[in-house]
Amino acid sequence: MTLPAYFLSDAHLGIDPPGCVPDRETKLVRLLESWKGKASHVVIVGDLFEFWYEYRYYVSSGHMQLFRALAELVSSGVQVHLLKGNHDFAYGPFFPEQLGVRVHRELVLELQGKRVYFRHGDGVPKSDCGYRFLRRVLDLPLNRWLFRQIHPDIGMGIARFVGRNSRKYGECHPVKLEEYLAWANRALKAKNCDICVHGHHHIGGVWNVENGVVASPGEWIKNPAVLRMENGGIELLNI
Numbered sequence: 001m002t003l004p005a006y007f008l009s010d011a012h013l014g015i016d017p018p019g020c021v022p023d024r025e026t027k028l029v030r031l032l033e034s035w036k037g038k039a040s041h042v043v044i045v046g047d048l049f050e051f052w053y054e055y056r057y058y059v060s061s062g063h064m065q066l067f068r069a070l071a072e073l074v075s076s077g078v079q080v081h082l083l084k085g086n087h088d089f090a091y092g093p094f095f096p097e098q099l100g101v102r103v104h105r106e107l108v109l110e111l112q113g114k115r116v117y118f119r120h121g122d123g124v125p126k127s128d129c130g131y132r133f134l135r136r137v138l139d140l141p142l143n144r145w146l147f148r149q150i151h152p153d154i155g156m157g158i159a160r161f162v163g164r165n166s167r168k169y170g171e172c173h174p175v176k177l178e179e180y181l182a183w184a185n186r187a188l189k190a191k192n193c194d195i196c197v198h199g200h201h202h203i204g205g206v207w208n209v210e211n212g213v214v215a216s217p218g219e220w221i222k223n224p225a226v227l228r229m230e231n232g233g234i235e236l237l238n239i
Contacts, residue, residue, distance in 0.1 A: 009199025046085025046120030
């Protein structure tokens with residue numbers, strides 16, 4: 001029997017904005033625990049954290065239950081993949097080496113007779129040219145080294161402050177869903193895939209396009225949801 005696969009995105013753990021689901025990290029941990037031995041793959045499609053940065057000897061102590069749940073999921077035989085998002089692109093060796101979770105910028109998986117392409121989806125809108133430039137600047141090795149020199153508590157505080165303000169900016173700009181669908185349609189053809197799964201815009205849904213199917217798990221802040229893939233089909237489940 002082929003086990004289902006599950007995809008989720010945009011949990012932004014580490015903050016609790018107004019209107020968010022109470023104890024949502026605990027709820028996410030319980031969901032991950034329920035998939036042990038009952039899923040073939042779990043893919044987290046970016047922005048699991050509001051901010052992530054790996055210091056050499058420091059790991060955020062607020063997420064230990066989550067780390068344990070991911071490691072146990074891997075130990076149960078589930079392939080767990082984590083994509084870099086625009087809030088948590090600075091992953092290092094911790095997830096693959098300590099938890100067994102594979103980290104990617106983009107990913108193609110053969111699932112249930114389908115080729116599935118995964119990417120977070122940031123930088124898709126043409127209006128995101130400023131973000132594309134800023135992302136390159138932040139990801140420069142020199143700038144990442146300079147940030148490492150800041151005490152972790154101070155660095156995390158600065159990053160969360162910036163993240164909160166960027167979210168306020170984003171909420172004032174409506175999502176142009178047609179741009180994402182057009183990009184995904186092109187990606188399906190370029191990657192020779194049947195399904196494209198992405199996040200970033202926080203809109204959950206499944207859409208048919210010319211070259212296949214586009215799906216987004218939505219978000220895990222105010223309306224937690226996941227995508228389930230079973231027997232080659234994909235559906236959105238509200239949690």
